[in-house]
Amino acid sequence: MPLILVAALLVTNVTACASGGGGGGGGGDADGGPTTVDSGPREDGGTTRRDASTGTCGEGQHACGGGCIDDLPNEPANGCRLGCGEACPAPPGMGTTICNAAGGCDFECTPPFHRDGDACVCVARTCEEMGAMCGAPDDGCGTPLDCGTCGAGGSCIDGRCACAPDASEPNESHTTVSSRGTYADSDDPDFAITMVNLDDDRDEDWFRYEITDSNTDNAVITVTLDDIPAGSDYRLAAYYDCGSDPDLTTCTAGTADNMVGRGCTSDAAGTASETVTLDTDCDRFLSSNDSGALFVRVTSSTFGGSCENYSVQIRVR
Structure with a gap:
């Protein structure tokens, strides 16, 4: 066989091998491009958002927006432990914002006000209910009442009018009176x-x-x-x-x-x-x-x- 023909055949076989030819399955990607592997979110211990697409967050985290963040300090200024960094809403009148045990925003009422649903309420008392016949006692809700004044010679003591004892005192009982x-x-x-x-x-x-x-x-x-x-x-x-x-x-x-x-x-x-x-x-x-x-x-x-x-x-x- 002429030397020129042999050389041509050798070149053809070498080219086929370089192209991955043959029945072997150990080759790389069909398109010859590099393989990419997703290593997941970065775990750096900060407030970096993590993927919450699965519907759950890891321990010590909670959902916020479209992702998960680390639980926050349980303080009203940042929305409490399960907040997203914004302060809790303002409380109702006579109320104080607090974080509850569950980590959410809440409020408590300043005594003598008490909680009634989403409001702080206080039921004021009257002079009659307190047994006050004079003076300006507190109505129980921080407002002074006008319970009147005492008559001639009388003094108001703890909401009651009193007079100086007369010369016949003491004479409070039939068993002791002279x-x-x-x-x-x-x-x-x-x-x-x-x-x-x-x-x-x-x-x-x-x-x-x-x-x-x-x-x-x-x-x-x-x-x-x-x-x-x-x-x-x-x-x-x-x-x-x-x-x-x-x-x-x-x-x-x-x-x-x-x-x-x-x-x-x-x-x-x-x-x-x-x-x-x-x-x-x-x-x-x-x-x-x-x-x-x-x-x-x-x-x-x-x-x-x-x-x-x-x-x-x-x-x-």
């Missing part, structure tokens, strides 16, 4: 209680007298309360105590009230006079003696705060 004198029914005495006043709305005045039955008729006792200060409403009560003997005393004017022995009460409206009458009867065995102790009680159903004196007149017949 006797103011002894009167015989045969003398038909009239006597009065003056220069006395109620100190405040809780004060009660008791007075005691010994009544001697010195004739054959039962003593009839009439008690009248006058000069009730304007703006007040006082109550009157009178009781007759026969001691250890049966007490059959009856109330002939007023409403029967047997708080002490047998007695009567009167509670007319406003400053109208109060009057009660007792027909005494101690039913002593083989005796017509109806001697006993008279108790007079003055209290208020409405105390207007005045320190003016009231008066009591007593008639025994």
Whole structure:
């Protein structure tokens, strides 16, 4: 074979091998280009966004926008732990922005306001609800009330009007009050209680007298309360105590009230006079003696705060 033909055949085979010819499968890409491999997002520990296309974020991360970011400090300034860096919304009136335990924005109310849905509310109290009759106490929501002033000579102390005690104090109970004198029914005495006043709305005045039955008729006792200060409403009560003997005393004017022995009460409206009458009867065995102790009680159903004196007149017949 001529040398020229042999050389041509050798060149042809070399070219075919260089072109990947033959049945072997160990060659590179068909297009001869380089292979590219995606190594995923960079893990640098910062707030670099990561791909959240799978719907979940890694531990210590949360979704924000189109990706995942590392959890933030749980502070309102950056939207709390699960925020995206923007501050939490402003709270409602009387509220303070906070981050809740779940890492979200929330708010709490400043006492005495309390939370009601998405608002802070406070129910104001009235003077009547607080039992205040004077002064300017707080309504419970930070606003002062106008509960009025006290009458002549009165002082406002902790929302209550009070007066200086009169000379008859202390006389808060029938068990401790001292006797103011002894009167015989045969003398038909009239006597009065003056220069006395109620100190405040809780004060009660008791007075005691010994009544001697010195004739054959039962003593009839009439008690009248006058000069009730304007703006007040006082109550009157009178009781007759026969001691250890049966007490059959009856109330002939007023409403029967047997708080002490047998007695009567009167509670007319406003400053109208109060009057009660007792027909005494101690039913002593083989005796017509109806001697006993008279108790007079003055209290208020409405105390207007005045320190003016009231008066009591007593008639025994």
